[in-house]
Amino acid sequence: MDLIRRGMRRGVRGGVLALALTMGLLAAPGAAPAQEVLEKRVFEGGAYQTRGGGTIGNLRIGYQTMGRLNAEGTNAILICHFFSGNSHAFGRLSATGPAGYWDAIIGPGKPIDTDKYFVVSADTLVNVNVPDANTVTTGPASINPDTGRPYAMTFPVVSMRDFVETQKRLLDSLGVKRLALVAGPSNGGLQSIEWAAAYPGFVERVMPVIAAEIDAWMQGWLDLWESPIRLDPNWRDGDYYAQGRDLPIRGLAEAWKIVTLQARDRLWAKQYDRRPADGQDPARRIGDRFAIESWLDAAALARARTSDANAFLYMVRANQLFLNEYPSLAAALAGAPARWLVVSTASDRVFLAEGVAEFTAALRTAGKQVATAALDGPLGHLNGVVGMAPVGETIRAFLAR
Template identity: 75%
Template sequence: MTRGGVLAAAALLALGLSGGAAMAQDQVEKRVFEAGSYQTRGGGTIANVRIGYQTMGRLNDAGDNAVLIAHFFSGNSHAFGRLGGATGPVGYWDAIIGPGKPIDTDRFFVVSSDTLVNVNVGDPNTTTTGPATINPDTGRPYGMAFPVVSMRDFVEVQKKLLDSLGVKRLALVAGPSNGGLQAIEWAAAYPEMVERVMPVIAGEIDAWMQGWLDVWEAPIRLDPNWREGDYYAPGREPPLRGLAEAWKIVTLQANDRPWARQFERRIPEGQDPAKRIGDRFEVERALDATGQARARTSDANSFLYMVRANQLALREYPSLEAALSRSQARWLVVPSPTDRVFLREGVQEMVEILRRAGRPVEVVEIGGERGHLNGVLNVAPVGERVRAFLAD
């Protein structure tokens, strides 16, 4: 396995994610899209935008059989296929994307891209532009001088990529979590271009969720090594402790109570929390290990920028109703009943808004013991519903 493949696998395993279906046969190649200068929705300028992407299938002459898959908060574009040769990792949604699978690449041209400010800057198989990128005006990483980017900016850069590939219409936009937010943003931004939308474990970023996202990032800002984002200089230590604590919060909220039962009443050898306040329970030790592993493969400033992009989802519209009423698409909404990130009642509110707007919408719940992560780990059982959704 390549070093990039090892890092990608480590990033998934750190959040308790597998690399996808074990028998994937279709190898994919990561490519780099050079978008050139880009003006953000907030008015900033990024001199040279570069993002990675991968494809499978063939675009038809009309350019209207394309499917866009957007990735989750800690993921990248490796949603399907095997990367890095016959022994490389497989994509997180490989169970439903490929020849003959529910999202059939014998029929559809499937594209998946890395976002701006992707957190996985240490992975050679992730190409992104963000605060760790060299600013051509200074010769140093942008740091906190990088312009704020929003979910809509993710969409606009993806639109440039799709234009370069000859895509005219999207048969489907889909993705889990952060990827689902991008799918929803696509439906509002380009209603005439999007035929179907499938947000998985995703809903509205309301004020409650904005607050949770602030909790996610708080440990980074409290780490003295963060230095207001100025930690890239030689000899300076990155804020790994704060970043690890941030990933601990994400990991715990992204799971559910059944996941934690494996640690129930377990105490690491040599520890006695009943006698010493500094000793640990097994679940704490496991969360520490997960957070530290994930911190070693990611960038703290990029984490902050990714949080802000999520907080800005659909913020160009006066309300969720106003955004969703723009859609002309058919919807398949896929929540997890035990999701602790996008709660069931919030997703249901979004569904009711779509129905009041007259949009065709189906709901299929995704089960499993992993809460929010069911939408990444356990998508295979809803595959036939996805196939039927694409058949009409």
């Protein structure tokens, strides 16, 4: 894996910091400084059979923790990360590094209080951030022990449920007997819902943030996200890891451009005011760019250089397979835990307000106790990643119930 990372690291600098800067995922303004530098650890899970029947020879995922597990193993909280994220939800991984994306609400004395709770966050399988030294994942870039070469597109398909099952193995190894809360934004919110359906007796409370059901419409959007990768001739049907081969950076950058714009809102885009990029005139030259296009080009290219195209495809498929083992959303929610806090933002262009309302209604129809909280801000979907501080006291009260 280290050899692959070195080969993919061309143009990559700054690891997690680059991720934060290019995607706007630094800690929320005004967030209190992290209290300590945390250790990123590696869970070795051995052989794993996927829900689809495939075999992963050597399961490895990274994780971090804060707080102390009680003797009963019942004060744990699991934080699941968003599509382009990793386990760095709280604390700092170095003294001068950035704080985690939810650091405003996780830590000693904060709404998710690590003086009371043992908080765990883990990298998913097929995490997109393969070149980042602070991400540990098993996916298409990993070495297949049977061949000594990267799996590439022979890696087994994994679903959202596989994310849950690998996290369950990790929690079991840590001595966790019950989760007081499972929570996360976007893809992390989907994992939270999947957890609630899969292990209702293990989970007390559920807090999906900027997430709802993946319906056929959203499956279609996810297909649009990944389509540019498959059109890049350097993708080679996923066979681009060999030394000397060019990476499918162009297709991956175009994919990230779609994600980046959809994850933001019109209010954020007003800063570009339809103006041309510096020194360019789109009214006279068809190749010249507007300011918003120029920003998207630069941000998406930087993001492409910190991620893996094949992992992007596998992450898309895992999202498309959300709750795929249940005949309906109602069936998935029927036996789920009773207590829910659904956090959304009206300007979300990924999980639209009507979809969140339908999901919340489905929870109530299933007899769940559902509280809701709304986020404001100009960042649309990303409000649920970097703008959680205003709902902190709502979260504290939810945990106290």
